[in-house]
Amino acid sequence: MKKIIAIQGAQGSNHHKVALDFYGDAITLKECMSFDALVDSLLDNTAHIGVMAIENTIAGSIIPNYALIDTYNLHITGEEYLNIHHHLMALEGQSIDDIKEVWSHPMALLQCKEFFKKYPKIKLVEDVDTAEVAKRIAKEQLQGIAAIAPSIAAEIFNLAILEDDIQTIKDNATRFVIVQKEAPNNGIDSINKASLKFQLNHKRGSLATILNVLSDCKMNLTKIQSLPVIETPWKYSFFVDVTFNDYQDYKKAESILEIMAEEFKILGTYKNGRG
Amino acid sequence: MKKIIAIQGAQGSNHHKVALDFYGDAITLKECMSFDALVDSLLDNTAHIGVMAIENTIAGSIIPNYALIDTYNLHITGEEYLNIHHHLMALEGQSIDDIKEVWSHPMALLQCKEFFKKYPKIKLVEDVDTAEVAKRIAKEQLQGIAAIAPSIAAEIFNLAILEDDIQTIKDNATRFVIVQKEAPNNGIDSINKASLKFQLNHKRGSLATILNVLSDCKMNLTKIQSLPVIETPWKYSFFVDVTFNDYQDYKKAESILEIMAEEFKILGTYKNGRG
CATH class of the missing domain: 3.40.190.10 (Periplasmic binding protein-like II)
Structure with a gap:
């Protein structure tokens, strides 16, 4: 299956x-x-x-x-x-001068607003999804309409990319x-990253104490984010990502955090997607 | 002036x-x-x-x-x-059964979507701003149109609140x-909170070290957020808020961080808005 x-x-x-x-x-x-x-x-x-x-x-x-x-x-x-990457795409054979309207998700239109200032005749129309517009253009052979979508959409639906990387901020x-739903039993060989969540009272130094433990256990912190626990003043949730070289080091950190932190929870252990 | x-x-x-x-x-x-x-x-x-x-x-x-x-x-x-709080408001004398359309910002409409399921005949129309619609209803005496806005808008524009707190999530x-642009010279009497920013290399324990300093200087952490520095792999910016009882403790922490952290910057010092 x-x-x-x-x-x-x-x-x-x-x-x-x-x-x-x-x-x-x-x-x-x-x-x-x-x-x-x-x-x-x-x-x-x-x-x-x-x-x-x-x-x-x-x-x-x-x-x-x-x-x-x-x-x-x-x-x-x-x-x-x-x-x-946001690319402008349309039916094969169309050029940007043929395009009357661009249909896309409001967020994609917003992120490409600067580009379209050069083409004031093109009307920007809000639609539900970026890639779905690409599909519709191909299926209904819509002339004069362009989509803003990733290059994979152009490949799948046989559209021509009229212009590459039209988003204002190039690094997104x-x-x-x-x-x-269930954690798979994949073994530990490739696992070198974990996402953790815990709560701490607003007691001075409580987060530093936890981070010292992580550091002592050779965990590298790649993300930390505090969120106030709704309806519980002075209590904070922390979402923390760590990377590590040795899974045993991680298990040691996990055991200590289970004891030290409230509401400790492992959101997942997995292979680092970077480097 | x-x-x-x-x-x-x-x-x-x-x-x-x-x-x-x-x-x-x-x-x-x-x-x-x-x-x-x-x-x-x-x-x-x-x-x-x-x-x-x-x-x-x-x-x-x-x-x-x-x-x-x-x-x-x-x-x-x-x-x-x-x-x-999102309130539904319209001209005095109108009841909810008179309302044909609600004009509001897409985000406000989204946050109140559940409420309008009870009123399928009311058409939801996207507009640029929540309060500006309230003003327009009052100015043009628009019958059958309602706005979603805070209660202050009802007061200013003399509108009647048809329904209180129509947002799905009650605690927002x-x-x-x-x-x-310039920091005012207000004196230090009421100042008990600071927003700080600094950068750290991805060296194990570097954040814990800084947080230890803050804790030693009696700073209470109320927010922490890491953001990767764009185009600089393994370098992170941290946005940190601290509260304190004694301004001199804060000045001490500030002096140490100036030496220990890279790109240390004080985004502001001000009076804690909570409690």
């Missing part, structure tokens, strides 16, 4: 690209129109695996997605960092995580 | 409420349609003071606003925490900061 991979958005999206990078094309894709729908499909077992954007260099952490993973006790089992790296 | 206060959004918005809470109503309000426009008005001296949302409990830190403060070397000189606290 093919693995069913739930992605946010449509075929040809960046989420689809991450699914292909991880699992190749022998998969069944389940397109979800929201992150909530994606989580639902994992919980009701209509998908085996989910691909979820979790942070990017423009907007920072996507806190609602952290909350989904935390609330529904999903396991992070992998990660990938992707540089987001996005981190995606692979999430599953 | 009245102080000119730049706010994001229009009169009657939550940003306006914060401006009133801080400076009373003897102010001239400058309505800005984006945070970039707000910063521009400080830089070109067309406004003295800016009010800017910086984080909320639903979405976390508003990283682009941190970037604006950092890039343009603005000073945080105050803060306020506000619980965001937002933190606003007061920003200025």
